[in-house]
Amino acid sequence: MEFKPFDARHYPTLAVSEGYGEWARTYDSVVQDEMDLRLLARLAEIDWAAGRVLDLACGTGRIGQWLRAQGVAKLDGLDFTPAMLAKARARGVYDDLLEGDVRATGLPDAAYDLALMVLADEHLNELGALYREVARVTAAGGRFVLVGYHPHFMLNGIPTHFNRADGQPVAIETYVHLMSDHVKAAHRSGWSLGELEEGLVDEAWLAKKPKWARYEHHPVSFAAVWRRS
Secondary structure, eight states: OBSGGGOSSOOOEEOHHHHHHHHTTTHHHHSOGGGTHHHHHHOSSOOTTSSEEEEETOTTSHHHHHHHHTTOOEEEEEESOHHHHHHHHHHTOOSEEEEOBTTBOOOOTTOEEEEEEESOGGGSSOSHHHHHHHHHHEEEEEEEEEEEEOHHHHHTTOOSEEEOTTSOEEEEOOBOOOHHHHHHHHHHTTEEEEEEEEEEOOHHHHHHOGGGGGGTTOEEEEEEEEEEO
């Protein structure tokens, strides 16, 4: 679904590769752990230390660093923005880092026991290719963890955005995917839903972003665990 009809900010909008190429400089200081890491920590059915793990749209390596702290032994990352990959490489947490598209990774079939993608699905114009590709590279019985920017928040008019070096805000190309869109795309590719968590704007959020008080109790992100048949 196009985001434009819901846009309340009307920031200039950058293509995904251009936007993340610029945002790499400040990304780690802007994205809060409450958006993603605390949801990952809540997931009950994932044994992070078991098997081979693929971090899709790995960005600066924030998630990879967290995964290593959970005991992940074999970890690869993939992203299509060179500036983000440079940041991830500097962390030294990945066994292998690849430049590529999450919808067509070029990786071998059934190469991983667990794949995850964090805060990237809103930049895809449709979800089917993602779920099909992750099903291909994930072994039978594997899991796919997807953490996303909640569609509820996007429908409130707020795109993925950041401030440029001159302080001016810009948005990155954004699409709205309803939860039902995820379920349909996942089911068509042989996934079943094992777990779902939603993150709300709460006291922890407001301590860091007090201007978000009007959104208190609104869902801002979600984490889904998909099981591979």
